[in-house]
Amino acid sequence: MKREAKKQGAAQEARDLGPQFRQVLLPLLAGIVATKKSLTEWVTEFGLASVVKLMEADAEQLVGPKGKHQGGRRFNHWGATMSAFPYAGRQVVLPRPRVRTVDRKKEVAVPSVEAFLAADPISERVIEQVLLGVSMRGYEPSLGSAPQGAVTKGAKRSRASEIFVEETTRRMKIQLLDTLDTLDLIALMIDGLVMAKHTAIVALGIDLKGNKHVLGLRLGSTENKAVCVDLLQDILGRGLKISGRILCVIDGSKALRWAIQDVFGDIAVVQRCTAHKRRNIKSYLPQHRHRTVERMLCDAYASTSYKTAKQRLQQVVSWLERNGEEDAAASLSEGMEETLTVLKLGLPPSLCRMFSTTNAIENMVGTIRRVSRNVTRWRDGAMAKRWVALGLSTAQRRFRRVKGHRHLPALVAVLRPNQTVDCEEMVA
Numbered sequence: 001m002k003r004e005a006k007k008q009g010a011a012q013e014a015r016d017l018g019p020q021f022r023q024v025l026l027p028l029l030a031g032i033v034a035t036k037k038s039l040t041e042w043v044t045e046f047g048l049a050s051v052v053k054l055m056e057a058d059a060e061q062l063v064g065p066k067g068k069h070q071g072g073r074r075f076n077h078w079g080a081t082m083s084a085f086p087y088a089g090r091q092v093v094l095p096r097p098r099v100r101t102v103d104r105k106k107e108v109a110v111p112s113v114e115a116f117l118a119a120d121p122i123s124e125r126v127i128e129q130v131l132l133g134v135s136m137r138g139y140e141p142s143l144g145s146a147p148q149g150a151v152t153k154g155a156k157r158s159r160a161s162e163i164f165v166e167e168t169t170r171r172m173k174i175q176l177l178d179t180l181d182t183l184d185l186i187a188l189m190i191d192g193l194v195m196a197k198h199t200a201i202v203a204l205g206i207d208l209k210g211n212k213h214v215l216g217l218r219l220g221s222t223e224n225k226a227v228c229v230d231l232l233q234d235i236l237g238r239g240l241k242i243s244g245r246i247l248c249v250i251d252g253s254k255a256l257r258w259a260i261q262d263v264f265g266d267i268a269v270v271q272r273c274t275a276h277k278r279r280n281i282k283s284y285l286p287q288h289r290h291r292t293v294e295r296m297l298c299d300a301y302a303s304t305s306y307k308t309a310k311q312r313l314q315q316v317v318s319w320l321e322r323n324g325e326e327d328a329a330a331s332l333s334e335g336m337e338e339t340l341t342v343l344k345l346g347l348p349p350s351l352c353r354m355f356s357t358t359n360a361i362e363n364m365v366g367t368i369r370r371v372s373r374n375v376t377r378w379r380d381g382a383m384a385k386r387w388v389a390l391g392l393s394t395a396q397r398r399f400r401r402v403k404g405h406r407h408l409p410a411l412v413a414v415l416r417p418n419q420t421v422d423c424e425e426m427v428a
Contacts, residue, residue, distance in 0.1 A: 089125035091154035172389035181239030196378030210405025228259030244416035350404030
């Protein structure tokens with residue numbers, strides 16, 4: 001009944017507004033038919049004409065009517081000049097009214113002109129199109145047809161490329177130079193990816209409420225200790241606060257492990273990624289043993305206690321040695337304790353699953369690869385760094401709190417028993 005009454009009410013409103021709509025739309029439709037223009041072309045043409053009229057009216061409001069004497073006048077009309085205004089990802093050239101002071105020494109800004117210049121920034125549209133997979137060559141066609149009869153510019157491949165470089169450089173500087181003094185991290189993840197024959201090292205921080213934060217990046221020839229140390233020192237130099245011990249989740253990279261030890265020392269509690277460990281072990285095994293070993297490793301790392309998990313892993317080592325897979329057994333034994341750190345800390349199962357792997361930062365790295373998937377010609381390291389930064393900013397806009405964030409007080413209690421925290425505020 002309510003739905004039927006709502007439909008009847010909407011129909012009555014449409015009948016009441018019918019005469020008004022007919023008065024407005026019928027002349028418009030008649031004009032479209034008479035000139036054989038599409039609705040979009042008609043609306044665009046009249047919209048641009050309205051913009052010009054609005055700017056002229058704004059200038060007249062500042063100065064007064066043209067050709068009429070006005071006592072105490074402060075400004076004078078000063079003709080018009082053709083200026084480029086942003087329009088749907090390109091620029092359209094329109095006559096812009098000019099206003100000067102009566103002494104002709106200073107030009108006065110017309111408010112509507114400033115508003116139109118700030119609206120619809122082309123740089124945002126270029127970035128948006130690139131993230132959708134549009135190439136620089138296809139940027140102008142992706143915008144659709146230009147307004148007929150209007151002079152347009154700023155959509156060619158070269159100009160779109162210039163805008164993209166300028167905007168990504170600006171964003172990268174803001175992102176990598178931003179201060180971190182408002183953050184207090186409980187966990188840190190670091191990973192690397194190869195782009196354009198360079199290795200980009202990126203860092204992801206997790207605060208006490210479970211929010212993720214992009215901390216920085218460094219570009220090097222390889223994932224070496226010097227680059228990793230430089231990244232961590234830069235993060236600390238930008239004001240990052242670490243109130244006590246911090247959980248550092250990394251893959252099996254020895255360079256990362258040494259860098260964390262050098263920079264953080266004893267306050268770093270290292271968790272090695274169990275997913276990387278499983279892949280490393282299988283790389284030493286023939287194909288027919290993969291499924292068996294994978295099942296045994298998954299059962300071991302799914303254990304609810306450190307003692308049980310270690311016992312099961314030692315059984316896997318013995319099984320590998322008995323079957324002549326000494327290299328795989330050595331790989332499992334290497335760093336075994338650090339793959340069980342979260343279990344050793346006695347964390348809730350949700351946090352164990354979250355922090356036992358580097359999946360959170362791997363997802364961010366996946367976004368970087370997706371954003372740069374259409375790049376076929378890498379010119380230099382600066383270009384690679386800009387694309388990595390664009391991927392990081394894109395990923396950051398979609399960040400959610402980590403899984404199990406409601407149990408983070410348990411991690412704080414284990415790592416920093418002397419730190420007093422408001423648990424309700426942390427999980428809010």
